[in-house]
Every structure is written in C-alpha cells, then in structure tokens.
Amino acid sequence: MTVQLQGKLASRGDTPLGDRCGIDRTMQLIGNRTAMLLLREAFHGATRFDSLHQRVGVSEAVAAQRLKELVAAGVLTKVPYREPGQRTRHEYLLTEAGHALLPVVIGLLGWGERYAPSGYNPTRQSHAHCGEPVHAVLQCEAGHVVTEEDLVLGTSVDA
Amino acid sequence: MTVQLQGKLASRGDTPLGDRCGIDRTMQLIGNRTAMLLLREAFHGATRFDSLHQRVGVSEAVAAQRLKELVAAGVLTKVPYREPGQRTRHEYLLTEAGHALLPVVIGLLGWGERYAPSGYNPTRQSHAHCGEPVHAVLQCEAGHVVTEEDLVLGTSVDA
DNA sequence: CCTCTGACTATGGCAACCAATAGTCAGCAC
C-alpha cells in the first residue's frame, strides 16, 4: 500500500528523512562544485585528465580526487586508449548513470544563467533540430509536462 | 553573431569557464547538501524555521546560516505572519527563483533513488492527473523533448 | 514581572574542500 502526500503542506510529521532521501545521497556523492564542473566538461566532450583539470580550472590534486570519487560513484569510467606513437592512457567516459545527470547539470546551468547572472555573455543551450532554447522540466512517463501543482511527492509506506 | 559548439568534443581550446559558467555560480550559491535539503522541505510545504531545521535533521546554527544564504540568493523570502494568540513570526517561502529550482531538486532526487539506492523504501514522484512517475527531462521552447545527442551547448560570442 | 517557546546567535572543535608547490611514475623518443 502506498500513501501519497501532496506537496503543499503535506506534513510528514516533522520526521527527518536523512539519508533515506535520494537528494541527500546524491549530494553526498556528487554534490560539490568541482564534481559538477567536471561533469559539465564531460558533457562538453572532455575525456582526458589534463583537459578536464585545465578546463575546470582546478588544481591537479583536486581534479584527481574528484575524478576518483566520480568513478567510485559510477558516474564516470576509466577506459584505456592509445593514440599512435603514444603510450596507453586512460580516458574518463560518462556511464549510463553519468548521462542520466544531464537534466540536473543543464538545470543548474540554466538556473544560474537566469537567476545568478554575471557580466559575461550567457551560454545558451538549444535544440539541434529547431534551435529553440532548452530547459530542464518535469515530465511523467505518460509524456505530460508536470507543473509544480500537479506534482505529487509521495512516500511509499510499508503495507 | 553566435558561435555554437557541439557537445561532443566541442573543444573550447581548454579555456576554463570559471565563474562565467552558470553551473559554477549556482553551485557557489546553493550547491551544498543542507541547502538542497532545505529546498526539498520547502517544496514539501515546510515554511517555519523549526519545521525546516527538524525535518532536514541539521543543527539550528547550520539551518539558520543556510536559510540566511538562501534568502540572500533570492531563493526564499521571509514573510511575517501570525497565528491567532501567537506573536508575529516569519515564514520562509519560495520565490520565483526558488520554484524554478524544482526540476533540479527532483532531478537530484530521482537520480539518487535510481543510481544510489539505499535500503529504504524509495520515494516516488507522480503526476497528479495520471499517476505516472515523474522525471526531470530537457525540453526546448518549441515543446520538443531534447535528447543528449540533440542538445547544442552554445556560447554566445561578441559579434 | 516571570516564564515559556520559537527563532535564532555564539563558541569550540573536527572534517572536507581548495590552492600552491613539489615529487613520483610510466613509457615512447632518442
């Protein structure tokens, strides 16, 4: 049996969720600035340590540490490769779990551009087919776009 | 004039984006575990300091600090209210910028439930109208759902 | 006036994150 709680004042009786909550676990795994920036670069197509570390603009030590954590979290994998005349190296590739973070990364990016503007030219994300700007939205498996009012935040409870 | 770079190996020449990137600014403002958990509770409908701090399960000092930062970031506002027979208090309400974070919060939640499972019963988000599970996805302003392959990560460049 | 409660503020201490610098290690070029 499942009890569903409405988002609006759906009091859970002030019981903390702690690490029972997916947000908590996600933030503990990858919820820091450097990890998100590394993911941004991974989505941009950067795969090599040197490139990732330079493009994020973080020290090598931090980049190595974060990449190790991202691999441990199953977001990236280290895959060996070799260019002709070079020795074998490893590149960091997004796993399925990593690709699944795209809406989050784009959501953070879009929010920052809109609500925390800087003096710089904003980056834009657009749809290759129609050129329109792209945003993160909620969608149900039936294909409907879900607004905040139509979202039911539920907790499954033992029967 | 605008130059658009494809996501896949769209080398920007290894120039770091730094705080020119919206992800960076967003993460600096609200990119920590406690802030996200406070937002989760705000979306659940919690508005009072006591409730927020208890439901997140964080110390009062940290809750006060994060809430102050969220207000400063324009994500929450403090609104005075009074219940009959009580003195005036303040409640924390989501601003427009705060509501705009819903896809990010649900994205983090959904990812954690899927790729960082715990022993607990997962929480579910569903569509009030059809009951189907809800996920964060990318959509362009023309209404198309955008896949990773069809996403163009662009940078606007001075003409 | 005193108390009680919700909403904080203050202090001390530990751990995580970050920059900067220096050092290591593997293997292709020579």
Add this chain to the structure above:
DNA sequence: GTGCTGACTATTGGTTGCCATAGTCAGAGG
C-alpha cells in the same frame, strides 16, 4: 639509459561546513 610528457600523489595551509552545547531575544500567558 636519459629526457620528456601526461597523469597523477604528497604536503602545507587556509577556508568552509558541520555538530554540539550554551546563550540570547521577543512577545504572549499567567
């Protein structure tokens, strides 16, 4: 084998985040 380069590892030190405990402050009830 020596040099060079990409990919790290180690160390020092500063800043931030967190917890725990204790203290403050405002105002309704008594």
